[in-house]
Structures are given as structure tokens and as C-alpha cells.
Amino acid sequence: MSKPRALVTRGIFDEALEMIRETIDVDLWEDEMPPSRDVLLEKVKGVDGLLCLLTDKVDSELMDTAGPQLKVVSQIAVGFDNIDIPEATRRNIPVGNTPDVLTQTTADAAWALLLAAARRIGESERAVRSGNWRTWHPLHYLGQDVYNATLGIIGMGRIGIEVAKRSSGFNMQVLYSDIYRREDLEKEYGFKYVDLETIYKESDFISVHTVLSEETHHLISTKEFGIMKNNAVIVNAARGPIIDSKALYKALSEQTIAAAGLDVTDPEPIPVDDPLLTLENCVIVPHIASASVKTRREMSMISAENLIRGIKGERLLTPVNPEVYD
Ligand code: DGY
Numbered sequence: 001m002s003k004p005r006a007l008v009t010r011g012i013f014d015e016a017l018e019m020i021r022e023t024i025d026v027d028l029w030e031d032e033m034p035p036s037r038d039v040l041l042e043k044v045k046g047v048d049g050l051l052c053l054l055t056d057k058v059d060s061e062l063m064d065t066a067g068p069q070l071k072v073v074s075q076i077a078v079g080f081d082n083i084d085i086p087e088a089t090r091r092n093i094p095v096g097n098t099p100d101v102l103t104q105t106t107a108d109a110a111w112a113l114l115l116a117a118a119r120r121i122g123e124s125e126r127a128v129r130s131g132n133w134r135t136w137h138p139l140h141y142l143g144q145d146v147y148n149a150t151l152g153i154i155g156m157g158r159i160g161i162e163v164a165k166r167s168s169g170f171n172m173q174v175l176y177s178d179i180y181r182r183e184d185l186e187k188e189y190g191f192k193y194v195d196l197e198t199i200y201k202e203s204d205f206i207s208v209h210t211v212l213s214e215e216t217h218h219l220i221s222t223k224e225f226g227i228m229k230n231n232a233v234i235v236n237a238a239r240g241p242i243i244d245s246k247a248l249y250k251a252l253s254e255q256t257i258a259a260a261g262l263d264v265t266d267p268e269p270i271p272v273d274d275p276l277l278t279l280e281n282c283v284i285v286p287h288i289a290s291a292s293v294k295t296r297r298e299m300s301m302i303s304a305e306n307l308i309r310g311i312k313g314e315r316l317l318t319p320v321n322p323e324v325y326d
Pocket of ligand 1: 054076077078079080102238289290
């Protein structure tokens with residue numbers, strides 16, 4: 001009997017691929033760059049399972065093109081804004097993601113960005129490399145203190161919580177906003193539940209950890225930057241479009257806020273002529289927050305396991321739309 005077929009849209013860890021190949025015929029897209037839309041649509045025809053990335057748009061057109069035998073969509077990421085979940089659910093297709101395993105790694109990266117932006121690490125490192133470190137000067141490269149400052153968390157999910165917990169070593173006050181209030185965290189850690197406006201007004205550091213949706217698209221724009229403190233540092237390790245990048249550019253270039261640390265941009269990759277890249281007070285890295293060896297290996301294994309289970313008709317380890325099992 002022939003094996004079921006799956007499309008894997010980018011290289012993942014070998015052990016994950018080997019595990020899939022034990023029972024499934026894999027069409028692996030080996031290029032560094034994502035398949036074009038046309039190629040993706042061609043390759044998905046007739047597959048039983050799809051293991052995809054946040055750079056692959058999985059919508060009704062793709063599901064139609066794949067055909068009615070498509071049993072599972074397994075995303076190697078925790079975020080899934082590239083996938084039309086209601087559409088998958090309507091078709092009874094379980095969608096898997098990779099939560100939990102990347103939480104700590106991503107929280108570490110948000111802190112790396114926070115500290116780098118606060119203490120002007122990118123700018124001063126560039127100065128060293130370009131021969132502009134000429135002397136020690138009492139007024140050079142003055143940044144923002146993190147110790148004793150106020151940290152505002154937008155989106156108190158798994159990653160937001162871990163970012164907030166790390167602040168205790170810096171003796172920070174934590175404000176948070178979320179659709180759910182977490183009184184347990186308030187009791188245990190002293191975090192304070194506030195509205196978004198209070199986050200913007202009172203925080204020295206703002207770290208964004210909400211999902212991207214219609215409601216959060218450009219959640220932070222001109223008005224929001226306008227009420228932030230002049231020393232505010234904003235960090236985004238969630239999704240680029242949550243921040244309006246034109247408004248961010250204006251706030252940073254006019255120094256109405258102090259700095260930004262971005263793991264994500266809008267669009268991705270950020271074009272090399274984007275004005276944000278001209279700013280010394282904007283640290284930008286290429287969406288690497290979950291990129292540790294251990295975490296990416298675990299993400300590979302979970303997405304492989306979800307793919308295999310979905311093709312076998314078993315419940316996924318981490319379904320995004322568990323209602324398909326009702
Ligand atoms: C995710 O998982 O959603 C990140 O953006 C990439 O790890």
C-alpha cells in the first residue's frame with residue numbers, strides 16, 4: 001500500500017523529517033526562500049498533510065487546491081495568523097502549532113531587545129566597528145535605566161508572563177493589559193492590571209505580546225506613541241503589523257520616545273531602504289526570537305508529531321482548533 005503524502009515547506013531538523021518519513025512520503029521544499037504562491041499551490045495538490053511556516057498563506061484557495069483528502073495543517077510556530085482557522089475548522093481540518101516549547105526562548109529574546117534598545121547596544125557596537133570609538137566621554141551613549149523602571153506588558157499570555165517574571169531581577173513594577181485579568185499573577189508577583197492607556201502613559205518599557213488580529217492591527221499608532229513617555233522604549237517580539245511602522249518612525253526620529261527593539265517588522269523582511277533602518281535608536285533583528293537550537297529542534301519535533309497524528313486521524317498534540325474533535 002502506498003504511503004500518505006505530505007508537503008513540508010522548508011527544511012526542519014533531520015530527526016523530525018526522519019520520523020515523518022517512517023510512515024509518510026515527504027515532498028520537502030529545500031530552498032532557503034519560501035515557495036512562490038504558484039509553486040505552493042501546485043505542490044499541495046493531493047497531499048494528505050501540510051507542514052508549513054508563517055510565511056505560507058494557508059487559505060480556502062489553498063485548501064481547495066489541496067483537495068478533500070487534506071487531513072491536517074501543522075504549523076511550525078506558535079502564531080498562526082497566516083492560516084484561515086475558521087475555514088480549516090469548517091472543513092474539519094485540524095491545525096496544529098508549537099506552543100510552550102518556545103516561550104522561554106522568546107521571552108529571553110524580548111529581554112535582549114529591551115536591554116539592547118535601552119542601553120544603545122546596536123548603535124554603540126556599530127560605532128566601535130566603524131572606528132568611531134574615539135574616547136570615553138561622560139555624555140556619550142547615554143541610555144535608559146532598566147532597574148527600578150516600570151514595565152508594561154501588552155498581552156499577558158504565556159510569553160508575556162515570562163517576560164514579566166524576568167523583571168523581578170530588575171526590581172521593576174509590572175503593569176499589564178489583556179482581555180483576561182490574571183488575579184493569580186497579581187497575588188503571586190504583584191503585577192498590576194491596567195487599561196492600555198495607562199500602559200502607554202506610565203510605562204518606561206512596553207513589551208508587545210498580543211496576537212495579530214483585525215483588532216490588534218496597528219494597535220499602536222500615532223495617538224498611542226503620543227501619550228508615551230519621552231524615555232519610553234518599545235519592544236515587539238509578537239507580529240510586526242501590531243505597530244504602525246510609519247508612526248513608530250515618526251516617534252523615534254522626533255525622539256518623542258527613546259528607542260525600539262523589534263524582532264518583527266511590517267513587512268518581513270524589512271526592505272533595506274525602510275526609513276526605520278536609518279535610525280540609531282531602533283534595534284531590529286530578523287524574527288529570531290524563538291531561534292535557539294533546543295527550541296527549534298522541539299518545534300520541529302512537535303510539528304512533525306502533529307503532522308503524523310493528523311494524517312493518521314489521531315488528535316493532534318497541540319490543536320489550535322480543538323472544536324474539530326467535538
Ligand atoms: C512564532 O512561533 O509564532 C514565532 O513568531 C516564530 O517562532
